[in-house]
Amino acid sequence: MIIDATIINSLLSAAFVTLLMFLDLYEKEEITKVAKVFLISIILTSIFVFLVHLLVDYKNYSYFVSAVFLAPVFEESFKFGLLFYLMKKWKNEINESFDVIVYLGVIALGFSLFENITYYLNYTHESVFLGNLTNNFSNYRKDLYSIFLARLIPVHLLIDTAAVIFLGYSFKKGNFRIRFATSFFFAVLLHSLWNFTAALNSIIFIVYAILLISMSIFSVVKLLKISSFRFNPPGDMIGKSKKEHYDWAYYVLAYIFFAIVGVSGILISSFLELFY
Numbered sequence: 001m002i003i004d005a006t007i008i009n010s011l012l013s014a015a016f017v018t019l020l021m022f023l024d025l026y027e028k029e030e031i032t033k034v035a036k037v038f039l040i041s042i043i044l045t046s047i048f049v050f051l052v053h054l055l056v057d058y059k060n061y062s063y064f065v066s067a068v069f070l071a072p073v074f075e076e077s078f079k080f081g082l083l084f085y086l087m088k089k090w091k092n093e094i095n096e097s098f099d100v101i102v103y104l105g106v107i108a109l110g111f112s113l114f115e116n117i118t119y120y121l122n123y124t125h126e127s128v129f130l131g132n133l134t135n136n137f138s139n140y141r142k143d144l145y146s147i148f149l150a151r152l153i154p155v156h157l158l159i160d161t162a163a164v165i166f167l168g169y170s171f172k173k174g175n176f177r178i179r180f181a182t183s184f185f186f187a188v189l190l191h192s193l194w195n196f197t198a199a200l201n202s203i204i205f206i207v208y209a210i211l212l213i214s215m216s217i218f219s220v221v222k223l224l225k226i227s228s229f230r231f232n233p234p235g236d237m238i239g240k241s242k243k244e245h246y247d248w249a250y251y252v253l254a255y256i257f258f259a260i261v262g263v264s265g266i267l268i269s270s271f272l273e274l275f276y
Helices: 002-023 032-056 063-089 097-134 138-150 153-165 175-198 203-227 248-273
Strands: 229-232 236-240
Touching: 002 097, 002 138, 002 229, 002 248, 032 063, 032 097, 032 153, 032 248, 063 097, 063 175, 097 138, 097 153, 097 203, 097 248, 138 153, 153 175, 175 203
Parallel strands: none
Antiparallel strands: 229 236
């Protein structure tokens, strides 16, 4: 049954990755490099999750400590750590404000793809067991649909897109390390608030979700506006960048490509976990 969850999540993640590439109007990133980051993020997430659960038993802590404090710190450290490595390794590729949204967004989607699979498996394992006994998988399909709706909002993408706006301004104003740290701590705060409000199960959670979506859109618009200009770091504007246009078929192929990469990433991660 993991194939059902893998395909559903891979198609959904592929749609969001393709959307990021569509929004990247100036100096579009190479699809192969973005796919490489997507795949690496999935595989490293499986290793990261294993190590965290090996070293930290969340059951020993209250929900507030584990979900509102520990999980956001660990997970954002992983995502921003991988972004920091990429920014040092690919200085010529990650060279404009919107690039940080593209690469951190892809890292976040790779992370959430693997995380969602674990949620699916944990939430449906009882109905799968009963289905195998009775050959009736109607309860499994209901559980799968329920967790799909619950995980439909790409919260990791929204959190990191909203938070990375501070880092995006480093291409214009400098102070990379300070702005990187600010984005990281803001992501931890947004993540903590998400988990906290989700536990309340009230209108507060809905209001926060709308606010987070609004913040993400604001970040995309602002960093795209900065990316429309070229800068000699730090802050010396030298001219306006040209928009890059691709035919719609390119994005269809990108969607299919990332869906395949997503499925491959989960299968490779599952294979690696056999040796743990």
